[in-house]
Amino acid sequence: MAAHGGVGPEARHSEVAPGEIAVGVFIGRTSEYFDFFVYAIASVIVFPKLLFPHVDALTGTLYSFAIFSLAFIARPFGTAIFMAVDRAYGKGVKMTISLFLLGTATVAIAFLPGYESIGAVAIWLLAIARISQGIALGGTWDGLASLLILNAPEKNQGWYAMIPQLGAPAGLIVASALFAFFVGNLSSQDFFDWGWRYPFFVAFAINVVALFARLRIVSTSEYSELFENRELQPARVRDTLRAEGGHVLAGAFAPLASFALFHMVTVFPLSWVYLFTSEAIARFLIIQTIAGFFGLAAIFASGMIADRIGRRSLLMGTALAIAAFSGFAPQLLDAGPVGESAFMILGFVLLGLSFGQSSGVVAHGFSKAYRYTGSAITTDLAWLFGAGFAPLVALMLSSNFGLMSAGAYLLSGAVCTVIALWLSERIGANKADAK
Numbered sequence: 001m002a003a004h005g006g007v008g009p010e011a012r013h014s015e016v017a018p019g020e021i022a023v024g025v026f027i028g029r030t031s032e033y034f035d036f037f038v039y040a041i042a043s044v045i046v047f048p049k050l051l052f053p054h055v056d057a058l059t060g061t062l063y064s065f066a067i068f069s070l071a072f073i074a075r076p077f078g079t080a081i082f083m084a085v086d087r088a089y090g091k092g093v094k095m096t097i098s099l100f101l102l103g104t105a106t107v108a109i110a111f112l113p114g115y116e117s118i119g120a121v122a123i124w125l126l127a128i129a130r131i132s133q134g135i136a137l138g139g140t141w142d143g144l145a146s147l148l149i150l151n152a153p154e155k156n157q158g159w160y161a162m163i164p165q166l167g168a169p170a171g172l173i174v175a176s177a178l179f180a181f182f183v184g185n186l187s188s189q190d191f192f193d194w195g196w197r198y199p200f201f202v203a204f205a206i207n208v209v210a211l212f213a214r215l216r217i218v219s220t221s222e223y224s225e226l227f228e229n230r231e232l233q234p235a236r237v238r239d240t241l242r243a244e245g246g247h248v249l250a251g252a253f254a255p256l257a258s259f260a261l262f263h264m265v266t267v268f269p270l271s272w273v274y275l276f277t278s279e280a281i282a283r284f285l286i287i288q289t290i291a292g293f294f295g296l297a298a299i300f301a302s303g304m305i306a307d308r309i310g311r312r313s314l315l316m317g318t319a320l321a322i323a324a325f326s327g328f329a330p331q332l333l334d335a336g337p338v339g340e341s342a343f344m345i346l347g348f349v350l351l352g353l354s355f356g357q358s359s360g361v362v363a364h365g366f367s368k369a370y371r372y373t374g375s376a377i378t379t380d381l382a383w384l385f386g387a388g389f390a391p392l393v394a395l396m397l398s399s400n401f402g403l404m405s406a407g408a409y410l411l412s413g414a415v416c417t418v419i420a421l422w423l424s425e426r427i428g429a430n431k432a433d434a435k
Contacts, residue, residue: 023213026164027213028210030174031210033171037171037175043061044267044274047060052115061274071131076384077138078139086234095140102136104132107201145375146371157307158314161356162300163303166300183195183281233372244370249381254420256417258354260409264347265348266288268398269333295351297349321350322354322413328407386413394409
């Protein structure tokens with residue numbers, strides 16, 4: 001197999017089938033995204049009423065989205081903390097602690113009392129749990145996605161790069177369907193008393209399953225040797241930023257169009273429909289579930305297309321398509337059930353094509369010594385810049401200036417992606433010249 005990312009054939013002392021790595025990656029990512037969407041949906045239809053009953057629904061949702069963003073702010077700090085744990089005690093210990101923290105924080109939310117019971121303390125408890133989730137997510141980086149791409153056949157790297165991304169629509173489908181079931185089959189009183197808590201218990205159970213599935217992989221001697229041979233070892237965050245700062249920055253902004261669209265077709269439309277239309281929220285969650293299957297199909301397609309034209313070309317093309325979509329997407333979302341369905345399906349197709357390759361296009365260019373930590377930091381910053389504040393900003397803009405302003409926000413993400421891809425290509429060319 002040809003060398004990739006500076007790693008030659010001599011590094012392949014341990015032969016592990018890419019399919020086996022793919023299973024571990026898919027389980028881990030689906031677990032994380034299910035957690036993510038359970039919280040995201042609750043941040044629209046539960047937390048505003050549970051924690052902010054003293055303000056109007058819009059203000060309560062904006063406050064809820066502000067707490068939602070705390071996990072993205074905390075995640076890079078979690079990466080720094082758990083990289084130190086990884087260096088000192090290994091990946092198995094790091095994964096166990098981080099997933100235990102994630103599961104504890106998630107199940108704690110299920111027991112959260114409301115504002116009417118304990119006042120503002122309830123808000124602080126949710127904020128602490130959300131920060132804990134963010135720190136834990138920083139520690140769940142196992143390097144399996146990077147290992148999968150590096151261990152994949154050269155001609156199929158686009159196909160294997162999309163496998164970790166399948167966890168996003170899979171997690172969304174299950175979370176949306178679960179909430180749709182409880183919202184559609186319980187009275188409003190029962191749902192707000194106890195029904196909304198069940199998805200968080202399910203998230204905890206899935207975390208436990210994912211922990212054992214991933215530990216079974218990262219803790220084996222075969223994988224330990226493969227991580228070492230591929231030089232997927234933790235470096236200090238400070239050293240990584242000093243050596244690869246430009247690459248990290250370009251990598252963080254390269255998928256911005258994908259990550260901005262990610263929330264523009266998941267969390268934001270749910271909040272808009274819930275607050276400003278008479279649409280039944282259970283019905284919209286079903287639309288979102290169906291759209292998730294289109295996203296799954298598009299991610300599969302992204303792997304085949306990327307292997308034909310290249311991941312960078314696909315990302316550039318989809319960024320331009322997302323820019324075009326931003327011009328008419330607001331009108332679709334504001335056009336009733338048919339328009340909402342068209343908005344969601346088109347949005348998820350574009351999201352699948354772009355998001356399917358967003359993680360690997362820049363990360364593979366890191367030098368060997370910093371590939372593991374650099375990929376983790378890049379992922380953290382991409383989520384922070386591209387997604388962390390997207391629901392808050394989009395809802396704030398659209399509620400004050402109309403839905404077209406949310407389209408402008410999405411357009412800005414597409415522009416950032418085009419610029420970042422150009423810069424990352426220049427950085428790669430400069431590295432090659434320096435050699």
